Amino acid sequence: MKARxxxxxxKGVLDPQGQAIAHALGTLGFAGVGDVRQGKYIEIELAETDRATARARVEKMCAQLLANPVIEDYAIEIAE
Amino acid sequence: MKARxxxxxxKGVLDPQGQAIAHALGTLGFAGVGDVRQGKYIEIELAETDRATARARVEKMCAQLLANPVIEDYAIEIAE
Incomplete structure (x- = not known):
């Protein structure tokens, strides 16, 4: 099973990486670019076969390691 | 219009960040974790109103700035 x-x-947390991208796109001549936000995307292979259990475990992984819940949100998708 | x-x-490119996450998850007691891959997730607000044009511009942004086509793949979604 795979988790994404x-x-x-x-929202409201300053995103310097996103701002740097927006600025660089402007420099490259891309007009009409508004707000840019950069986040992380993580794919995890799990031995778990039950979707609900897999989701619960990935929730825990996010809270403990993958995200900083003070300034970051996370979203979990469970795929086959 | 928003691009994601x-x-x-x-595939086949070594991902040390993903390996570090997999190792850290193991250390935290999460068993049954296989391959972990980390990528980037970027949201871009565009003034463009035509979906096809928006997609073409974001393709160009990916090729020129957002991705390194030698070692990275990219996927674009255009949302409202």
């Missing part, structure tokens, strides 16, 4: 996790900065 | 871009390392 998106970790993104919460 | 996933930039991931190509």
């Amino acid at each position: 996790v998106h970790v993104t900065l919460k | 871009v996933h930039v991931t390392l190509k």
Whole structure:
């Protein structure tokens, strides 16, 4: 079973990486680019076969390691 | 219009960040964790209103700035 996790900065938290991308796109001549936000995308292979259990474990992984819940949100998708 | 871009390392390219996560998860007591891969997730606000044009521009942004096409793949989703 595979879990896909998106970790993104919460709304209102300054995102210097995103700002750097927006600035670089402007420099490269891309007009009409507004806000850019950069987050992390993590794919995890799990031996677990039950979807609900897999999701619960990945929740725990996010809370303990993958995300900083003070400034980051996370979203979990469980795929086959 | 909003574009969501996933930039991931190509299959076969070593992913030390992913390996570090897998190792850390093991240390924290999470068993049954297989391969872990880490990529980037980028959200871009665009002034563009035509989906096809928006996608073409984001393709160009990926090729020129957001991804390294030698070792990375990218996937683009265009949302409202």
